[in-house]
Amino acid sequence: MTTYDFSNQTAIVTGGAQGIGGAITALLASQGARVAIWDMDAALAQETAERVGGGALAVQVDISDWDSVQAAIAKTVEVCGGVEILVNSAGIAGLNAPLADYPVDEFRKIVDINLNGTFLVNKAVVPVMTAKGYGRIVNIASVAGKEGNPNASAYSASKAAVIGLTKSLGKELAGQDISVNCVTPAAARTRIFDQMQQEHIDYMLSKIPRGRFLELDESAAMIAWLVSSENSFTTGATFDLSGGRATY
Template sequence: MNSRSSFAGYDFSGRVAVVTGAGGGIGRAICDAFARNGASAVNWDRVPGDLDAPRAPRHFAVDITRVDSIETALAATLDAYGRIDYLVNNAGFAGPTMPLDEYDPLEWQRVIEVNLLGTYHVSRLVVPVMRRANAGRVVNVASLAGKEGTPNSSAYSAAKAGVIAMTKSLGKELAQTGILVNGIAPAAVQTPLLEQMSPSHVQTMIDKSPMGRLGTTQEVADLALWLCSDSCSFSTGAIFDLSGGRATY
């Protein structure tokens, strides 16, 4: 059953959630879920998305491959809200689908810059804010591709594998600071990101799912909010699969 009429509820009143890449797709679903549960939701993205939609998040223009852009958005966010309680590193770029030896080196590097280095730079700048508060949650949206290695998607797989390892490392570093760091590894989720991939590539991912379907953005948002909630208290440096039964480890 893909749709539900009710969701788990949390009280995030007075809290501030920053979500990268929240102009649409998974990021926007996470922002909407935070807002629905009382948080101030902030979108760090190059584009604002639909500002007329209900619960439209506050937008600060950010290119996560540029450190100066992140620094500007961070200063503006702190000026507006004075704090950041939750960081969801969601911004991603799939890149083209093709064999590794046919991949343009500059395009391969761009996928790494967005997915891995972008997550690193945002975390590097936001974590000190959380350290000062002795509290916080970081959730990195990785991918099952980072665990399995998706054929004809070497750059994306490598980048997300890096995000998974970085999540485990940072979680251990911050384990006694009051800051928890966890990751989500979805299989294919119905988002505009899939439009960058060939239909046959997407169908292959669906065929691998025991549930025989794509995940939904709301299912990712539900897990992200639990990881940021007080209900999650003894998990850090962990990767939570969201794969419809596809994950094998």
């Protein structure tokens, strides 16, 4: 795997205690970054921080709550001195059901975490990066945001919106040395599968031409380049990790 020098850089990874977020947390820490693990699960975040080392900081945060996000960025800046990297990995899948039967409150919850949470975290971190004139942001969307998964209207819509948000912010910050990109992974075996029906999991696998799910280390490798100083040109872009599923 290609290595990068992230020494003297602080990286916030939301949902960084496990799954794709946990994989990028471990990789960034192994290559010199100090990682602030923003996660709802305080105990798991602390466990992950101790495991990856490098002075990793565990921060309990509800990304859908603006007061919580503001407290988290204040703590991170106080302890770490700044933020050069942001990876938004926190998200939920929610229920699988036809749109006509989809619970209204569940739809709102998914959008609140996946979309509004991504907005709030970017809103909190971008001023820190613009003050320094440097930053690398990756918002994790999903191939469902490009293609739509049946019986997953809330998840698909929220991830499509993350792609749009990323493209908009990338253009806003293009005049500075701050890149904003997103990745659209196919499914990976993480705890998010616990929220899904087996029928839906089987459907997702059937749509991947590679015939397997995404490996966590594969996602971390792509994200590492996107948040490195070597990515000095690309911004407002969407990078597929779909195993051949994406059609555009």
